[in-house]
Amino acid sequence: DAGVTQSPTHLIKTRGQQVTLRCSPKSGHDTVSWYQQALGQGPQFIFQYYEEEERQRGNFPDRFSGHQFPNYSSELNVNALLLGDSALYLCASSQDLFYSPLHFGNGTRLTVT
Amino acid sequence: KNEVEQSPQNLTAQEGEFITINCSYSVGISALHWLQQHPGGGIVSLFMLSSGKKKHGRLIATINIQEKHSSLHITASHPRDSAVYICAVMGGGGSNYKLTFGKGTLLTVNP
Numbered sequence: 001d002a003g004v005t006q007s008p009t010h011l012i013k014t015r016g017q018q019v020t021l022r023c024s025p026k027s028g029h030d031t032v033s034w035y036q037q038a039l040g041q042g043p044q045f046i047f048q049y050y051e052e053e054e055r056q057r058g059n060f061p062d063r064f065s066g067h068q069f070p071n072y073s074s075e076l077n078v079n080a081l082l083l084g085d086s087a088l089y090l091c092a093s094s095q096d097l098f099y100s101p102l103h104f105g106n107g108t109r110l111t112v113t
Numbered sequence: 114k115n116e117v118e119q120s121p122q123n124l125t126a127q128e129g130e131f132i133t134i135n136c137s138y139s140v141g142i143s144a145l146h147w148l149q150q151h152p153g154g155g156i157v158s159l160f161m162l163s164s165g166k167k168k169h170g171r172l173i174a175t176i177n178i179q180e181k182h183s184s185l186h187i188t189a190s191h192p193r194d195s196a197v198y199i200c201a202v203m204g205g206g207g208s209n210y211k212l213t214f215g216k217g218t219l220l221t222v223n224p
Contacts, residue, residue, distance in 0.1 A: 033212070037154075042117075042199055042214035056210045088154050102146065102212075104156035 002027065004093050006105035013081050013112050021076040021110070025093030026103045031055075032074040034066060035090040037107070043090055049074050050096055078110075086112045116140050119200050119215035126222050132187040134218045136200030139181065143209070147174050147185045148199040150217065156199070159185070190222045 005024045013019050025032050031050045035043035045058035049068035068074045072093075078085055088107045094100040118137045126132055136145070147159040160167050160174040162183075167174050171190075176183040187194055197217040204211055 033210070035212075035214075040216075042201075042216045043156075043212075045211045045213070048210045058211060090154070090156065092156075101161050102148075102158045104148075104158070107154040109154070 004029075004091055004103050004105035006089075006091050006108050008108060009106065010109045011111070013110065015081055015083060015112055017081050017112075018077065018079045019081060019110060021078075021089050021091075021108045023074045023076070023091030023093075023105060025072050025074070025091075029093035029095055029100075029103065030072050031094045031096050031100075032068060032072065033092045033094075033102075034074070034076045035092065036060070036085075037088040037090060039087070046076065081112045083112050086110060116213050117200055117202055117215040119198075119218050121218060122216065123219045124221070126190050126220070128191060128222055128224050130190050130222075132190050132194070132220065132222075134185045134198050134200075134220070136183045136185070136215055137181060138183075138200075138202045138213075140202070140204065140213075142178075142181075142202040142204060144203045145176055145183050146201040146203070146212065147183070148201060150197040150199060152196075159198075187220075190220075192222045192224050195220055195222050 033048040034046040037043040047057040052068045063079045090107045091105045092102045144163045150156045171188045173186040199217045200215040201212045
């Protein structure tokens with residue numbers, strides 16, 4: 001049973017460009033959350049998707065947007081990249097049950113130059 | 114002040130020692146997670162708890178809702194336990210899906 005998979009694993013972009021990161025949740029999971037983790041810091045919540053809708057959003061600008069597809073996979077899009085967007089982007093999936101444990105992917109390391 | 118504070122930030126231990134990592138939070142929560150992150154990024158969920166105590170192998174997690182405090186204990190520590198341990202809290206009220214994370218505790222266990 002495949003866990004949470006993220007692609008790509010590493011990505012280098014230039015300031016001002018746009019990027020799309022992808023996440024496939026663990027089988028049986030319908031909820032996907034995205035997090036940004038800067039070097040040496042704890043992850044920061046970006047947003048959560050359930051039933052193809054953004055259910056909750058953290059304190060991130062509108063440059064960060066997402067999508068969830070009918071098969072529950074998800075994309076994170078970041079427009080007009082800034083140097084400060086360089087980070088590890090983590091995806092976590094769960095079932096829409098209160099005590100459902102989280103399963104994390106290995107992340108996408110984004111470097112903006 | 115961060116909503117979730119962990120201590121210590123760094124911890125070095127000798128193999129076999131008993132380890133305690135602490136987490137304090139300032140908001141009402143519905144659940145607390147303890148996570149383990151190895152170099153390279155992958156995060157593994159260790160525990161999710163909303164009251165009392167949970168045990169899994171050599172790991173024990175406790176939470177005191179009244180005191181807004183949780184601890185993660187590792188008995189008979191081993192070099193393979195070396196990792197960053199992160200505490201994360203989920204808001205209360207059943208409608209807050211946001212996880213707020215601490216900065217993590219870097220644990221190094223020497224042989």
